Amino acid sequence: MAYLLHSPLxxxxxxxxxxxxxxRLLGLAARKxxxxxxxxxxxxxxxxxxxxxxxxxxxxxxALFPTASLGILGMLSQVGLxxxxxxxxxxxxxxxxxxxxRASVLISHTSIxxxxxxxxxxxxxxxxxxxxxxxxxxSFTLFMGVAMSITAFPxxxxxxxxxxxxxxxxxxxxxxxxxxxxxxxxxxxAFVVSIVRATALTEAVVTxxxxxxxxxxxxxxxxxxxxxxxxRGTGREGLTQNVVAFTFVLLFLSAWATELxxxxxxxxxxxxGAIIPREGGFARVxxxxxxxxxxxxxxxxxxxxxxxxTHIGLLNTPEAWVQCLLIIVVACLGKFGGSYVAARWxxxxxxESTALGILMNTRGLMELIVLNIGLDLGVISPTLFxxxxxxxxxxxxxxxxxLQLVYPPELLAQExxxxxxxxxxxxxxxxxxxxxxxxxxxxxxxxxxxxxxxVGKQNPADRLYGLxxxxxxERTSTLVEGGDDLExxxxxxxxxxxxxxxxxxxxxxxFVSGEPAHDxxxxxxxxxxxxxxxxxxxxxxxxxLLGGMVHDVMKDAPADVAVLVSRxxxxxxxxxxxxxxxxxDEVAVRLARRMAFxxxxxxxxxxxxxxxxxxPRVDAFLADMAADRVTVVEADDDGNSAVDLVVKAAxxxxxxxxxxxxxSADEIMxxxxxxxxVVHHRERPQTAxxxxxxxxxxxxxxxxxx
Amino acid sequence: MHFGATLRLLxxxxxxxxxxxxxxxxxxxxxxxxxxxGHDQAPTPDRLLAIARELELPPTLLIDLAQRVSPFxxxxxxxxxxxxxxxxxxxxxxxxxxxxxxxxxxxxxxxxARSVARSTTPRLHQLLAPxxxxxxxxxxxxxxxxxxxxxxxxxxxxxxxxxxxxxxxRERERESPTGIGHGVAVPxxxxxxxxxxxxxxxxxxxxxxxxxxxIPLQMLLVILGGGKAPLELLARAARLATPETVxxxxxxxxxxxxxxxxxxxxxxxx
Numbered sequence: 001m002a003y004l005l006h007s008p009l010x011x012x013x014x015x016x017x018x019x020x021x022x023x024r025l026l027g028l029a030a031r032k033x034x035x036x037x038x039x040x041x042x043x044x045x046x047x048x049x050x051x052x053x054x055x056x057x058x059x060x061x062x063a064l065f066p067t068a069s070l071g072i073l074g075m076l077s078q079v080g081l082x083x084x085x086x087x088x089x090x091x092x093x094x095x096x097x098x099x100x101x102r103a104s105v106l107i108s109h110t111s112i113x114x115x116x117x118x119x120x121x122x123x124x125x126x127x128x129x130x131x132x133x134x135x136x137x138x139s140f141t142l143f144m145g146v147a148m149s150i151t152a153f154p155x156x157x158x159x160x161x162x163x164x165x166x167x168x169x170x171x172x173x174x175x176x177x178x179x180x181x182x183x184x185x186x187x188x189x190a191f192v193v194s195i196v197r198a199t200a201l202t203e204a205v206v207t208x209x210x211x212x213x214x215x216x217x218x219x220x221x222x223x224x225x226x227x228x229x230x231x232r233g234t235g236r237e238g239l240t241q242n243v244v245a246f247t248f249v250l251l252f253l254s255a256w257a258t259e260l261x262x263x264x265x266x267x268x269x270x271x272x273g274a275i276i277p278r279e280g281g282f283a284r285v286x287x288x289x290x291x292x293x294x295x296x297x298x299x300x301x302x303x304x305x306x307x308x309x310t311h312i313g314l315l316n317t318p319e320a321w322v323q324c325l326l327i328i329v330v331a332c333l334g335k336f337g338g339s340y341v342a343a344r345w346x347x348x349x350x351x352e353s354t355a356l357g358i359l360m361n362t363r364g365l366m367e368l369i370v371l372n373i374g375l376d377l378g379v380i381s382p383t384l385f386x387x388x389x390x391x392x393x394x395x396x397x398x399x400x401x402x403l404q405l406v407y408p409p410e411l412l413a414q415e416x417x418x419x420x421x422x423x424x425x426x427x428x429x430x431x432x433x434x435x436x437x438x439x440x441x442x443x444x445x446x447x448x449x450x451x452x453x454x455v456g457k458q459n460p461a462d463r464l465y466g467l468x469x470x471x472x473x474e475r476t477s478t479l480v481e482g483g484d485d486l487e488x489x490x491x492x493x494x495x496x497x498x499x500x501x502x503x504x505x506x507x508x509x510x511f512v513s514g515e516p517a518h519d520x521x522x523x524x525x526x527x528x529x530x531x532x533x534x535x536x537x538x539x540x541x542x543x544x545l546l547g548g549m550v551h552d553v554m555k556d557a558p559a560d561v562a563v564l565v566s567r568x569x570x571x572x573x574x575x576x577x578x579x580x581x582x583x584x585d586e587v588a589v590r591l592a593r594r595m596a597f598x599x600x601x602x603x604x605x606x607x608x609x610x611x612x613x614x615x616p617r618v619d620a621f622l623a624d625m626a627a628d629r630v631t632v633v634e635a636d637d638d639g640n641s642a643v644d645l646v647v648k649a650a651x652x653x654x655x656x657x658x659x660x661x662x663x664s665a666d667e668i669m670x671x672x673x674x675x676x677x678v679v680h681h682r683e684r685p686q687t688a689x690x691x692x693x694x695x696x697x698x699x700x701x702x703x704x705x706x
Numbered sequence: 707m708h709f710g711a712t713l714r715l716l717x718x719x720x721x722x723x724x725x726x727x728x729x730x731x732x733x734x735x736x737x738x739x740x741x742x743x744g745h746d747q748a749p750t751p752d753r754l755l756a757i758a759r760e761l762e763l764p765p766t767l768l769i770d771l772a773q774r775v776s777p778f779x780x781x782x783x784x785x786x787x788x789x790x791x792x793x794x795x796x797x798x799x800x801x802x803x804x805x806x807x808x809x810x811x812x813x814x815x816x817x818x819a820r821s822v823a824r825s826t827t828p829r830l831h832q833l834l835a836p837x838x839x840x841x842x843x844x845x846x847x848x849x850x851x852x853x854x855x856x857x858x859x860x861x862x863x864x865x866x867x868x869x870x871x872x873x874x875x876r877e878r879e880r881e882s883p884t885g886i887g888h889g890v891a892v893p894x895x896x897x898x899x900x901x902x903x904x905x906x907x908x909x910x911x912x913x914x915x916x917x918x919x920x921i922p923l924q925m926l927l928v929i930l931g932g933g934k935a936p937l938e939l940l941a942r943a944a945r946l947a948t949p950e951t952v953x954x955x956x957x958x959x960x961x962x963x964x965x966x967x968x969x970x971x972x973x974x975x976x
């Protein structure tokens with residue numbers, strides 16, 4: 001034995017092995033009788049402590065859990081608790097608090113006041129026998145009050161999670177109440193602790209003020225910051241380790257700050273978890289990364305530690321057991337009764353109120369923490385500690401069966417709370433929709449760049465479609481079919497991948513089409529898009545830019561058409577728009593202006609005076625388009641042709657947006673190495689009988705009615 | 707095909723409530739609801755006849771869909787018991803569709819039927835055309851597929867644009883999904899004053915949407931316009947929803963091949 005446990009590390013590892021195995025084995029039994037895992041873990045701790053192992057095999061216990069080793073185990077369990085509270089915060093949806101705040105505060109405060117009052121009355125009765133020497137009666141009374149009013153938020157969360165109730169209405173109200181409850185109870189505890197430590201009353205007040213300030217700071221400063229971090233840091237590739245590391249640093253800093261303030265470090269961890277943004281799977285991925293190690297490895301150590309401090313043997317008189325029973329009755333009466341009455345008063349039905357009351361009566365883990373603090377402070381004796389641990393166990397144990405009795409799972413399942421709607425942020429006054437037609441995979445990334453520049457941060461009114469049309473199979477035989485181009489990665493993939501990088505949600509479509517130009521126009525019409533984006537490719541024969549299929553699309557399109565000539569188009573920062581006053585040029589200016597709004601691109605409009613242009617109209621239009629980041633430059637007429645002017649001005653620009661007429665895109669393009677977007681104004685008059693456009697496309701969840 | 711889902715589809719499009727239909731055919735609405743949800747077997751032939759009468763459908767169509775023995779056959783066998791052995795012979799030989807067609811042809815030649823009243827509703831393959839067959843569509847939303855089908859349907863519906871058509875069909879789909887099992891859905895807009903046309907869409911990647919039998923969608927038959935007997939069109943479309951037909955249509959690499967397949971399936975029935 002001594003050889004096996006010869007170094008502190010060996011000892012710690014052995015302890016972990018024993019603790020985890022015991023907890024898991026008992027966990028299996030607990031599951032059989034539908035009890036939460038917590039019960040098994042607490043009982044496992046008690047069994048490993050002096051109550052059983054210490055009594056049956058004192059040598060083994062002394063070798064396995066020597067007093068000197070408990071410090072290390074204690075630290076480990078504290079870290080486990082921190083991470084667990086963070087997880088609990090992650091599980092909690094602050095959105096659920098909204099609109100239910102008043103009821104929750106009322107219920108939870110009633111459910112503190114009632115047991116607190118009963119606890120102090122109880123203290124009057126038990127202090128002659130159970131109060132340790134040298135403790136002020138006021139401290140003892142206050143502590144008993146707090147100990148009675150604690151609700152086990154984490155255990156509650158685990159019962160709710162294990163029984164999949166977290167998203168039901170009762171679950172939501174309860175978890176919210178428990179959260180409010182615990183914050184309040186911990187404030188009182190901090191207050192009590194400072195009184196016990198017998199420093200000044202002012203210190204307790206300072207602690208409370210600091211705690212409130214800290215919470216407000218986390219909600220108003222750190223939370224928006226994290227939302228931005230999550231929006232940037234989560235692609236499909238998941239979180240980078242740097243982001244995770246950064247989150248953990250923040251978590252520990254937060255825990256540190258609350259510990260310094262004087263309200264346990266656990267609250268910093270919980271608050272940090274609660275403000276992690278839910279969007280984009282950030283919270284989910286974090287929770288997945290953490291859950292197993294925390295729940296399986298670290299948390300049981302805390303329970304084991306609490307069990308080691310529990311001596312059931314101390315309850316050796318009938319009187320002690322009567323007192324223990326009394327404590328249990330008072331605890332239930334105060335907590336359950338208080339919550340039930342308050343819940344009924346706020347308008348919940350009897351069933352829901354009973355469920356809520358019995359859930360709030362769960363004390364488990366939190367009570368253990370409080371009791372450990374009390375024992376450390378010497379406010380309560382080991383005997384009372386043991387009684388209170390039994391009380392915590394019993395109240396936790398009775399929760400599940402009674403809950404099942406008053407509120408069968410089927411009934412709860414019916415009340416699944418609808419997830420709150422995602423908030424919509426508008427960056428631009430109205431939605432914009434683009435149909436991107438991809439023929440070859442290499443044109444995809446450039447199109448995604450353009451789309452990203454046009455919509456910026458996509459909101460639900462911005463719709464992006466990727467369309468790929470396959471040529472009909474030329475052979476009709478099905479024998480040589482399989483493994484055809486349809487099976488190979490689609491040309492849409494690079495578009496979708498780049499779109500994802502920019503946080504764009506592009507809806508892909510592809511089908512076989514014999515008349516691509518016609519189908520592009522029809523899809524554009526049915527999708528009611530604002531812009532059709534086509535790619536341009538060098539063809540075998542020296543074809544003009546705007547010929548062939550592009551020409552057909554432009555002729556019939558129910559929307560403006562843009563042809564992208566991408567020359568490794570990256571981020572769109574500087575855009576040049578040569579402007580001669582044609583309708584196509586006006587579309588070009590509008591698109592460029594949109595880019596200025598959406599992503600803050602610098603737009604230069606190069607105004608070229610043309611003889612037959614209607615100058616006052618052009619002036620009015622340009623004045624209308626004036627905005628930040630949009631600069632109008634008059635082209636110096638130094639005797640060069642308009643094309644030369646454009647080529648000169650295009651140097652250093654990322655993108656040139658050009659009207660289809662009057663300048664010759666072909667000529668400028670051959671002399672200029674930048675990327676081009678050649679735009680064409682819709683010719684067809686808008687049909688009168690147009691349906692109101694669908695403002696939002698359904699999100700992935702509501703696929704069925706697409 | 708999922709009979710319950712098809713029945714619900716027909717009932718919804720006939721504008722009859724579950725309760726009303728149950729009352730008319732003399733069953734409880736709970737039973738009818740179980741049938742529609744596939745928790746109960748297809749009703750007996752007599753009840754099917756009653757349902758067909760209420761929905762104004764040709765009774766044989768509904769009996770075909772439910773794969774029940776037609777009461778006509780049952781009644782004939784009662785009258786002429788000797789015919790029983792003939793049916794037994796056919797069953798024992800396990801004649802397939804092609805062989806049955808030959809028996810059929812022999813019967814036609816030998817005993818020409820006395821002017822059987824045949825339905826005048828157009829067959830599905832007559833409503834389809836190569837340009838309205840969209841093969842290997844790939845998209846991530848049912849709505850997108852409906853839109854693409856609407857694009858092709860617009861070409862055959864003078865005076866309507868694709869957006870209007872798509873809007874109508876999506877609206878109907880939103881009210882009650884038209885999945886009828888085995889990966890088939892029949893989105894439709896049964897406007898009576900439009901000459902019926904249909905589009906066939908096969909999907910390159912099955913769409914994960916809610917369907918009665920949880921098989922993802924592989925094929926859409928989009929129907930626009932109803933003519934005189936819109937429900938009959940839907941019921942005919944439902945007959946295509948067998949695993950073999952869906953698989954074969956999804957394999958088809960040219961519109962003509964797909965159309966041919968539809969035609970041959972339809973000819974097996976009547």
